[in-house]
Amino acid sequence: MKTLIKQSRDALFQQEDINFLLTNRVPRIALTRFMGWFSKIRNPLVREASIGVWRLFTELDLREAKKTRFHSMHDCFTRELKDGARTVDADPAVLGSPCDAIVGACGPVAGVEVFQAKGFPYSAVELFGDAQAVEPFRDGSFVTLRLTSSMYHRFHAPHDCTVERVRYLSGDTWNVNPIALKRVERLFCRNERAVLEARLHAGGHRIALVPVAAILVASMRLHCLDVLLHVGYQGPTRMDVDAPYAKGQEMGWFEHGSTIIVFAPKGFALAEGIESGTRIRMGQALMRLPS
Template sequence: MKRTLFKYFVELTGHPISSALLKTISKSPLSKPLIKPFAKAYGINESEAEYAMDRYGSLQAYFTRNLKQGVRIVEPGPRILVSPVDGVLSAAGKIEKEQTFSIKDHLYSIKQILGDEKVAKRYENGFYYIFYLSPSHYHHFHYPIDGTLVSRYALGTVSYPVNDLGLRLGDRPFATNYRLISELETSFGQVAIVKVGALNVNSIHVHNNAKQCMKGEDFGYFSFGSTVILFIEPHESFQMLQKPATDIMMGEAIGIWT
């Protein structure tokens, strides 16, 4: 029951009025007493947070917390692709021509996700990873590989929750949600990082617009719930290292160009 209640505060609902109210409360000092039971309900490792729990002024401040330096190890090596987030790797595999991606019983084409046929075509025969971040997860996103930022664009104006209810009732949420796409040019081709907002408002915050991107570098966060998708341009030597339905931490190796 507690987990369900807390989930409303950090993922919100599909209704703009109730979401606005929950968002206001979660950002208010009135929500500070909810931090400790929230952390207990989701089994959050308090020792990893940058500050002690009583230093956070609201539930939203705690939800968007930074981690202490050194608690995530970024797998070294220029050929290794790492997870950009803490989360569950809900799906992964090869991108076939005309493929659709099954996300919680809904099907989406890469063109619908990226919003551009020319961009989508670049990743055909490449690889994809889909990460779901639950309320228990650290909600910052990091670069998965060294590269140069060649494009960043936003799509969508309406977002629905990424919880089961929103995915059942939303109007094809991954095709319509507000999402921010960053494309990196790497030594092995392009990599697209798709951040999908989980609310009926934009919850994606970018604090690093540098052109040169370093693997493991923190470049933004979700203020509420979220999903991240990676698309990898085809390369004959690329190998996937993780299987779906796996819990992943930011910095873990998920692929390698041999």
């Protein structure tokens, strides 16, 4: 029995080694630039072949998509959903999930330290790129939301709020799957990311959403900005905005799947059932506001 367990464990480690090598020990930024170009090709043969391969390796389900035909693979990546496909929790005491996702590391922020995986801490100061911006979330709560490649890739306001500032931090394009998170220290702090600082209309609480890009997907569109954030972006890194959103209103999208880390101040608590591995849909309860 012990031999079988050891063989199974060794096989798992070998699979993880192969996955890590194939998705990280490659020219990540070059592949990301290529995919950005390739995915936008508007050729029926390229489109159908690309989406067909995508379906072969993922659980891609387009039944909820607003459109039935797509111009390109990119058009499919960034698809909108039919009206009513997601229900937003209307309870004003609830902070809803900004996206469809699988919950990763989550829980309390220890000072300014959070975890990407067991035994792999990182500093929220490094993630945000600004020590002062982290202070509202000292000893608060966080949830890591991982979007797989087949999921709906747009993200929405978790509550009635106003985005006051966006900070863009250029970086690498490591894969952000669980295998990489267990092997690459401070991975989220290494990758390209944006920090959206917002204030809730209820109680004036601050929250922050940190979309993190990854290999093949280092590009994100925010409605509050008139520029596309991507690996070649050379504009200002800090942008003050005044963009109000209603709960559930679309804020932007990834060019593919990736990660959003949600930060809330002390007093917020994870909603019932939110733990690592939980599958959640946009609009479902993610955290509860202080009573």
